[in-house]
Amino acid sequence: MSKQGNLSIHSENIFPIIKKWLYSDHDIFVREIISNACDAILKFRKLCDMGETTDETQTPFEVTVTVNEKESTITVSDNGIGMTEEEVEKYITQIAFSGAEDFLNKYQDKMDKEQIIGHFGLGFYSSFMVADTVEIDTLSYTGAPSVHWSCDGGTTYELSEGKRTTRGTDIILHVTEESKEFLNFYTLSSTIEKYCNFMPVPIYVVDANKETTTSAEGEENTVEAPKPINDPIPLYTKKPSECTDEEYKTFYSKTFMDYNEPLFWIHLDMDYPFNLKGILYFPKLHNEYEMVEGKIKLYNNQVFVADNIKEVIPEFLLLLKGIVDCPDIPLNVSRSFLQNDGFVKKISDYITKKVADKLISLYKKELDHYKSCWDSISPFIKYGCLREEKFSTKMKDYILYKTIDDEYITLNDYLEKVKDTNENKVFYVSDKEKQSQYVTMFKENNLSAIYLTHPIDSSFISHMEMQNKDVKFMRIDADISSALKEENTAIDTAKEEKLNTLFTSILNNDKLKVKLETLKSQTVPSMLLISEESRRMQEMMKLYGMDTNGMPPSEATLVLNENHPLITALSTKDLDEHTKELACKHLYDLALIANQSLSADAMQAFLQRNNELLMALLNK
Structure with missing residues (x-):
């Protein structure tokens, strides 16, 4: 057995739903009521343009919002098209019947639909989100008698002769105790600015309780002409x-x-x-x-x-x-x-x-x-490249990199500049202070590197490597460019092995690799190189909240500069065990500081060692 019927809406249930669920933000009533007022003006102005009527008053079109804290009312007035009794019953008492939509349908061949704001017919009822009673006073442009409508949020309304004598409509909201914040002139004004800042009709806000001040001589102070709160032609x-x-x-x-x-x-x-x-x-x-x-x-x-x-x-x-x-x-x-x-x-x-x-x-x-x-x-561009593939494709040749010489160049320019030395390696600096010794070495040898110091750069580097498969980004302390080494010099493998045994034993770190290199620079005795892959893994651990501070870096290589007097002395002089221990630990810590912060214990040991070395120097 099948049965058909009509859905029905119980009017006694509609207002609680409107008050609670029509809009998530109660202050939205400002937008809805003022939008309706602007629509009323735009409709009348359009009728004048089409020759359907004339504006005999020639008064400027405007919307006025008057707040009366003493009376607990907010009144929104316009000098637009107004409504007849029939239109009030049609557009106001039939919930969700849109006057704007009806107007557009009637004049669809003579106007652009974008000229009218409202389309839903529910906007007026947003007023019951903040008011327990709402009144309408309206006078139609047609010359029909003025109309007064009122409703206390129940299932009935009253319709009678209105008091308005000029074309347009007044919406009077009797604000509830729960919504009295909107009776504050500045709160209401800021809310109107938020929602109505660019509405196409001038909007004025008036404080009905603001008294006119007088001077000591009994003369009224001059008050500047009011200015609209919005910008109608943004x-x-x-x-x-x-x-x-x-x-x-x-x-x-x-x-x-x-x-x-x-x-x-x-x-x-x-x-x-x-x-x-x-x-x-x-x-x-x-x-x-x-x-x-x-x-x-x-x-x-x-x-x-x-x-x-x-x-x-x-x-x-x-x-x-x-x-x-x-x-x-x-x-x-x-x-x-x-x-x-x-x-x-x-x-x-x-x-x-x-x-x-x-x-x-x-x-x-x-x-x-x-x-x-x-x-x-x-940061905007790099984030866009990470988030939008089409944007990344268009922008990849126009992304700039700042070099350590303060030039701005593209990736292709950089690769062309270093093609004879780096084999498509892009050396970068992530921390200007910590990696300053490496930057100095690069500059001394006319080598190029770029700054990638923003938090977004760690993700951006991986993205660029995916786009450029043959390019590898390496932090400036991840490897030593061949251009930093003295040419035609052979490393004494026996000396290297001796130093390796010495450092790994004193530092108690058999995973540490020690490498002897003859660098052009004589200012840097030791450098700690951490593989790019290992360092990126540590950064990922930090990203997930894991503490890596003071953690010995895996795949780390301690490079000792054979061209520096300290390394020469350490490998050739007959030093006592305590001096060797001091020197090895200090050279390692100096190299480590250029990569990361020391742990609390390591920093304390480093400072004590500094004091001991200074005392030894003074007592010499």
């Missing part, structure tokens, strides 16, 4: 050719409260196959270790939707600051919808392409500026 809605550099900088500082000038920006302006506008800014880092917390604000028709939605904005660009406005993305939508929406992926791909195109253009046309920005923009 810079990103204009064509790039209409914007000056100064306007871009001003818009950035005002929007993001960042008074450091951005390095550069990308103006997004696309009409097909989707409508998308915006500006992305590359902020300036204060130092190379700083990780900037970016903010990409997503808008729909100049109405704020959310911050940093990585389903729409490529994740690596969330480090930037900017505005993206796309009318095709709903105001209220689940992230699971965005994750599975092919259209959203196209938007993300477009933004990625525009960023890559801008960077490549800077490299080709403004190379000096590109180089001057590199230290700040490199």
